[in-house]
Amino acid sequence: MSEMKTPDARAEIPDPMIDASLRLPLLALFGGAAFWLVVSSVLAMIASIKFHAPDFLAACPWLIYGRVQPAADDALLYGFCIPAGLGVALWLVAQLGQAPLRGAIVPVVAAKLWHLGVLVGLIGILSGNSTGFAWLEFPRAGSVILFFAYLLLALWAMMNFAARRERALHPSHWFLVAALLWFPWTYSTANLFLVAWPVRGVVQGIIGWWFANNLIFLWLALVGVGTAFYFLPKFSGRPLQSYYLALFAFWTLILFGTWCGIPPGAPLPAWMPTLSSVAATLTVVPVLAIAIIMWKTLRGPTSGCNITPAPLSSLSANEVGGEGRGEVASLSLNSNPLAPSPLPAQAGRGSRQQSQAAPPTNCEPKGGPFCFIRFGFASFVLSSLMFIAMACPRISRVTEFTWFGPAQTQLQLYGFFAMTMFGAIYHLLPRVVGVELPFPKLARLQFWLSMSGVLLFIVPLAIGGVEQGMKLNNPGIAFMDATNAMLPFLRTSTVGLLLILLGNLLFALIFFAMTFVWGKSLLKKAHAIVTAPLKNQEVKA
C-alpha cells in the first residue's frame, strides 16, 4: 500500500537544473517536430485537393496522390508524433525522477539525426522509393537513421530513468518506459523482415499489420496515456484515481492491445484474424479502465478550474487547488524567474461547469494545456473504440476498405496524440526555455482550430465511410456511384485539413517565436558578458 501513496504524494523539488539540462534536446526535438507538422499538413492538403480536381499537380510525379498521401501520414507520425512523444517522455522521466539529464549533447545530436532520417525518408517516398508497406514507407537509409537516433534518445531517457533520485515509480513511468522499449523491437522486426530480408508472400502483410498496430495503436497509446496520467492529476489538483486501476489498465493494454490489427477479412488462415478480433474485443477493458481513471480524476469534488492560457500562472493558481497542493505549489515556486505572480485563485468553486466547455470566465479554461489534453483523451477513447469496432467482423464487413479507416487513424494520430503533445509542450516549454508563452491567446486559437479541424476531418469521413461501405456491399449500386457519393464528404474534410494546417502553423509560430525570444535573451546575456568587463575597465580608468 505504501507505493499507492508515493507517486502522488511525492514532493517534486523545483529544480531549474532539470529543466535547463533538457533545454537543448527538447528544442531540437520539438523544433523539427513543429516543422514536420506543418509539412505534413501541407502534403495532406495537396492530397485532399486531388479529390476536388484529379488533374491538380498530376504532371509532377513527386506530388501525385499515391506518394503525397503516405508522405503526409509519415511526416505526421515520424516527423511530429514520435519526436514530440520522445521529448515529452524525456521531460517527464527527468521530472518524475528528479534527475537532471546528463550528457545532453547526445540527445541533441540524436534529435537532429532523427529529423535527418525523416527528411531522407520523405524524399525517398516522394521520389518513388517507398518500400510499399503502410507506415513503413521510408526507404532503408531513412529507417536506419531513425532506428539509431531512436536508440540514442531512448538510451539517454533510460539512463536518466535509472539515475532517478525519486525511486518510487509513478504510473506514467510504466507507460513511458514500456513505450521506450516497444519501438525498437517492433521497428527492427518490421524493417528486417519486410525490407532487409523480406519474408515470402502474405506473411509480409501480417508483419505489416502487427507493426502498424504496435506503433500506431500501442506506442501512441502508451506515450499519450502516460503523459495524460501525469498532467490530468496536476491540472485537476487530485491524485490519479487510482494506482491499482492504472496498473490494471497498463497490463491489459499491453497484453491485449499488442495482438490487434489484423483485419477480419484478411486473406489468411482463419486463426489469425480471429485471434486479432478477440484481442481487440478484450482491449475494450483497458480503454474503459483508462476512461474511468480519467473521469474519476477529473470529476472529483476538488477538481477546479485552474487553467489559464499561460501555463506557468496556471500552476500557480493550482496552489489553492486542493489535494495536489504540495507538489504543485512547490513546482510553481520561482522555478522560472519570468513567471508572473499567481493569478487569483479560481479553484474550488463551480468546478464541474467550468471543466466542461462553459463560456470562458476570467480564468479562461479553454486553450490551456488542460483543454488540449482533455480533448486528446476524449479522442483516445473514441478512436480506440472505432479501432475495436473495425476489428469486429460484422462491422468490418462494412467499414473495411472505406474512408472510415483513415478517419480513425487521423483521430488517433492527430485528435489524440498530437493534441496531447500540444498540451504537454505548451505546459513544459515555458519552463524548459525560461520564457513565458509569447501569445497565450494564439495557443487558445490553435486549440480551437485544431479541434474543429480534426472534427471536420473525421466526422464526415467516418459517416461517409459507413455510407460508402454500405453502397459497396450492394452490388446493385455501381462502383462509380458509391465513389461519387463519397466526394461531398471528402470535400468537407478538406476544410477540416485547412483548419488543421492553420492550427499547425500557429503551433510552429508560437514555438519558433519562443525560441526566438530565448535566442534574443541569450544574445543579450552574451552581449552583457562581452560588454561588462569593458565597462569595468572604463570605471577603473
Next chain:
Amino acid sequence: MKNGFWIFIAVFLALGGSWCGFVLAPELQLGGAKQTTVLNTSDVYPVGRPGEATQGSSVYRANGCAACHTEQVRQTGMTCGVTLTEAGKNPQAVTNLISSLVLINLTKEAADAASAKITAGGGKTEIHITATGPDIARGWGMRQSVAEDYLYDQPVQLGSLRAGPDLANAGARADANWQLLHLYAPKSEVKGSAMPPFRYLFEVRKIGREPSPDALKLPPEFAPPAGYEVVPRPEARELAAYLLSLRANAPLYSAPISP
C-alpha cells in the same frame, strides 16, 4: 510495480507474446509455402509474373497505387448446384428422382447429399461451386483472395482503401491497350473517373517520319495537338503488364470454385 525491472518483464511478456504469435508463427506456417495445384488439375499455382510485370509491380509501388486500390477480393459464402451429366441406365427413374430434389443454391453438404442420391439411382452428376458476395457480384473476381495468391509478390500490396476498384483480377477485365489509355487519360475510358492521370509515364512527342506503332489512339478531346503523338514510356508498359498479370481466379483447395 516497484522498479524498472518489472516494466521490462511486462514489455517482454506482452510484446514477446504477440511477436511469437504474429511474426514467428505465421512465418513458420506460411513462410515456407510452395506452389499449390489448381483444383482437379496438375497445373501449379501461382506461376511467377513475367519479367516486365515484375518491374511493373515496382512502378505500382513507387507511385503508391495501393493508396487507392486494394488487391483482395472478399467472399461472404458460396452456393452449390448439382448438374446431371449422365442419366445412366434408367433415365426415367433418375428424372423422377431429380424432380423431387432441389439442385440449385445448396450448401456443400446438401449438394453432396443430392448428388449421392442421384448417383445411387444410377445417374452421374457434377457439383458446381460458385462464390458469393458483393465483390464477386461486382465482377472483381470469381472467388475470395487467399494466402496462395500473394506467394510471389514483393512487396505484397494488399491495400486498405477502395477509392478505386479492387485490382486483384484487373488482368481478367481489360487489355493492355485499355490500361494504357486509362493510365494516360482515365476519363477517356471511365466517365467521371476520380483517378489522376499518369501522364508522366508517357511521352508526348512530335510525329517523326511516320507515326509510332505504339502511339495511343486517344479520343479527340484527350488527343495531343495535331502533329504530336503520345507514346508510353517503359514504366507505363511495365505497369500495364503488371496490371494484366493480376489474375487470382484459379480454383484452389482453400478457395474452391468451379471454373
